[in-house]
Amino acid sequence: MTRIIESLDQVAADYDVLFCDLWGCVHNGQRFYPAATDALVRYRQGGGRVALMTNAPRPAALVQAQIDRMGVPRAAWDVIVTSGDAAQDAMLSGRIGQDVWHLGPDKDTGFFTETADPRATAIRRVDLERAQGIVATGPFDEMVDVPEDYRARLEAALARGLPMLCANPDLVVDLGETRIYCAGAIAQLYAEMGGEVLYFGKPHAPIYDLARRRLDSHAARELAIGDGIGTDIAGAVAQGIDSLFVTGGLAADHLGGDVERPDPARLADWTRAQGIVPTLAIGRLR
Template identity: 60%
Template sequence: MTQIIGALSEIAADYDALFCDLWGCLHNGKAAYPAAVAALQGFRAQGGRVCLMTNAPRPNKYVVQQLDRMGVPRDCWDLVVSSGDAAQEAMFAGAVGRKVWHIGTDKDAGFFTDVPPEFADAPAIERVGLDEAEGIVASGPFYEDSETPEHYRAQFLLARERGLPMLCANPDIVVDLGETRIYCAGALAEFYESIGGKAFYFGKPHPPIYDRARRLMELGEDARILAVGDGIATDVKGAAQEGIDALFVTGGLAADAFGTDVEAPVLEALLAWLRVHQMEPRYAIGRLR
């Protein structure tokens, strides 16, 4: 049965490394959570290692720049691994062709312009219109604050008929930007599949992002890893599939389901909700602290 804890320090000694989500755990898209920062600093001070693992559809250097702007100190993490890193490798390897229709905003341009060194001599990836495309790369809606997947029905039907595969650079369905909930690329890919299209995923809960984190952190098979996150279908499901423990942050995306105090989830409500989702993380906490 899932155990509610009051602080990461209660269980920190049982783990060598954390795979910690960002949005909803360490920050809300606009500002960092001071208690979460302190918790990660404390874990590292005791010899633990922290990988910030995010489904952001950008190479990790852009994620680091965002963290710097929000004032997240660099002494609370060792490594940043993004969905964009894993998906970018696949794109430059030609997973959806060399001519792609990109769905996303200008902030994701680095996904295409920052060519990984190992692909420096590979044929270029060209962004083109849907009518010329060999595949689709989705990093999010064109207009995050107003569009839903349904806005893309006509274009997706055409893409499906042409047999275009979609590379989903961010498997998240939604995130909360401050107080505003916005759709992510995962929602677009899910909708595309629902009408018969084919999509490939590279962030949580899918293996490539975990494989990359283990490789870069040089974690052995016996490393004790704890996944921390507020996404039941990404963070918790991914941990279960990887055979590692999960600390579910209830005060994130699903906060309204567990009572009126985001810092103190109601156990009965939590267990009932987890049964519906058929997940049983080892631990839960209101907010990371």
């Protein structure tokens, strides 16, 4: 049975480390939520440590620059860990070959360029026809495109047996009031077609391992916070750690009219239908 709480303070003393999602919990892609950052600051002042853990397909330095521009206080977090970090290491290790086709917007080119790793010089971005593998960071035009727009190109990739490295397992996010597709939705379509997809963000283990290394927190009591039932919460379940489901994010329409206070009966029914039951729930992180 999921326990609904009103504030992170109610459970803060029970955990040493938070793995906190960014988009939908700390910001909406355009502005940050002061109540959420205040809660994280208080948690750290009490001795806890915070890893901002995001499925953004960009290295942590670029995500930090983004949240700095939004005004997210540095006192709210200790480290940033991204799906892009974990996926970039896999690409540099040669998991999908050296000649790769980038399926994603221009803003994600930092995935290839933001690294001091000497292995990066061996990676070449090429057209699909010459590629050994695919790096998917999102639609080319995330405000317009849907996964089906890519079916013909995915069929061509499938015919050649190209593996896809998905740098962002999220299916959708809300950019302000607009819901947009992510790389995970394109990767899901490719997998359904029979393609090989490699994932490194939530809910998969590599991003959690990377966060623990950066925090040096392998024996800590951990709590994962997020609004993605199939990423943030499923990842926590797979890791065997507690979870705090932010119901006022992606699932808000399913859980009652007040995003700040989820309806307990709807929450129980909806999570049961998903087959994933969070430890805790809160309307908005605060």
